[in-house]
Amino acid sequence: MSPVRIGLSTSSVYPESSAHAFGYAASLGYDAVEVMVGIDSLSQQTSAIAQLSEHHQIPVSAVHAPCLLFTQRVWGTEPWGKLERSAEMAHEVGAEVVVVHPPFRWQKEYAAGFVDGIAALEASTGIAFAVENMYPWRASQKRGMEMYLPGWDPSAEPYANTTIDLSHAAIAQSDVIAMADRLGPRLRHVHLTDGSGSAKDEHLVPGRGSMGAAAFLRHIAAAGFAGEIVLEINTRRCNTREERIADLRESLAFAREHFAVTTA
Template sequence: MNRIGLSTSSVYPESTAHAFAYAAQVGYDTVEVMVGIDALSQQTAAIQQLSEHHGIPVASVHAPCLLFTQRVWGTEPWGKLERSAEMAHAVGAEVVVVHPPFRWQREYAAGFVDGIAALEESTGIAFAVENMYPWRASQKRGVEMYLPSRDPSDEPFAHATIDLSHAAIAGDDPVAMAERLGPRLCHVHLTDGTLSAKDEHLVPGRGTVGSAAFLKHLARTGFAGEIVVEINTRRCPGPEERAADLAESLEFARQHLRVAAP
């Protein structure tokens, strides 16, 4: 059965250190480090120490390419990806998750496909480009904010990530996207969502995107990549409720992978 990891973003507003503690407490196999505004998440030595202390490997590093992390590790996008690869090497991760460029990053976007391929060749790290979604203020049609495409299956990337919350808000079928990607799909952000205008990152099973069917598809097709729980627990009143949501997500993943496993 696939390893199930926990994204450090899943415990926000608690810290990266808390994420490792939750992962060990609940029983996750790995951790994905979201490099963000938490200073610990930016420090390779600190991540190594947390991994060793809790006995949990780091499966992947999420590059700081969100809107609110535009100044983390500088403002030059290729430099951010190079530093992400350096961290991944140091902590033993094989995957860096990266978003496609924003539409205003035109020079970065123009060379993005070839640049990602060059980085993979020079670093030996898989840069798994993540699916995104249109921005909108209501249920109406949104504005496409990513170049060259919000859907990694539209471009010849060697590696891709499917995020189920992003698929939900975009109205995309994640199983169909996985079929288009084929073996290029190497990473999954397990979560859930609806057709809301918000990127919800619900506990899997609490939305309408079909997270159970998606996991069963992965199991039936022999998906061998990493599955990382990336949910929003900001509204949890305390640590016990947060841990319960994390445990529910982990059990959901194992249950549906096990049911459909050959």
């Protein structure tokens, strides 16, 4: 029996670098690292990521493709090329998952072929492209704009692999347990974090928001979740290294306490 791995996203230590993320993960006892491509220059270099993984003796569980607004020009501007390059990095560093967001509404051609294109990429690369839940963009609690195509809820599409992010679900006011049930075995990846339900993507330490992160972890554990759990929190407001370490340590302890089931 081997436990589901608890990993750390390199974005969780921003503005520190991906190199710092590997160091924190190793020293605090995380099982793996997810690389957010574009968060710093090191994250874009496959050889550097491989060296960090080897140096710290900690595996890479996933590569997050550069599909955020502020990483739109990382690895070029052609979206399929960026996903192919993400799969190449995943292969070379030993990761089995690429996390990807659905297209923005203005990426109409990309969006039109996205569902079939993701399936084709999985078939050609052998990498799981876990499509992440997003959210309507809201200026207030009541009004929102649909900014993603074919939609922000991956359970509405026939993706073979998906990611649930609890902070994104908080903005969308989604029931993450119900979403996990709709996805069933297609839930491959979890971004463990939290949110208060505001219009901001908060990425709180799990347990500090209103998303019922503990109940969610217990639910997917009981359902036999066998993918990767990655802490993706915002520590930018930490004033000292000690504060950041405390948040990272608390997050890891939370995950291990509430996801206690092992899988074969």
